[in-house]
Amino acid sequence: MKLLVAIVVILAVGGNTLDIIPITEWAGSEINRKQELANPVNMVVIQHTASKDCYSDKLCLQTVNNIRGYVMKIGFDDIPYSFMVGGNGKVYEGAGWHRVGAHTKGYNDKAIGIGFIGTFVEKLPSPEALKAAQELIEYGVQNNHIAGDYKLFGHRQLSSTVSPGDALQKEIEGWPHWAKN
Incomplete structure (x- = not known):
């Protein structure tokens, strides 16, 4: 079995530890997405993958x-989420900080899309997942991938979808930078 190696990023503010696993480690290949994403972006879109939790x-x-296999089978170039x-x-x-994803039609070239693995209509992601997403956003701001005055949206605010689910949408409405409109 291939050993999975995680890159550990230490955040400067608060000394938190954030584990980001590169696509080359979890998928064994580079991302197929080639269009460059101009940084910093002004938007973060929170979604769920509508899959089983893990x-x-x-x-x-x-x-x-x-x-990844499913979305490529149905015609996507690669994983849609950043x-x-x-x-x-x-x-x-997924597409990471520097490639345009396919997470939110009309906003892919303006936003980082963060997909929580699972379906969060009636329940929240784990406390560890919620913390990791917030640390990821903080890391993005600190490293000029996300603008300091970014706006945070639930996927449903920008597309006709149930994503990120009722429970997760309600949660992110209390996060910094959440934008009502």
């Missing part, structure tokens, strides 16, 4: 690979 490294790895966050508190790179 809480262990093994299950999250299997889930993100299943999502990043995916597992219930294990780890972040899985």
Whole structure:
């Protein structure tokens, strides 16, 4: 079995630890998306993957690979999200900071799309996942990938969808930078 190596990013503010697993590690290949994403972006879009939840490294790895395989089978170039966050508190790179994803039609070239792994209509992601997403956004701001005055949206605010689910939408409405409109 291939050893999965995580890149650990230490955040300067608060000394938090954020595990970001590069796509080359979890998928074994580079992202197929080639269009450059101009940084910093002014928007962050929170979504859910509408898949099964995952809480262990093994299950999250299997889930993100299943999502990648499925979306490519139905015609996407590659994983649509910039990043995916597992219930294990780890972040899985998709299109990342520097490539345009396919997460929110009309906003892909203006936003980072963060997909929580699972379906969050009636329940919230794990506390570890919520913390990891917030640390990811903070890291993005600190490293000029996300503008300091960014706006945070739930996917449903920009597209006709239930994503990120009722429970997760209500949660992010209390996060810094959430934009009503």
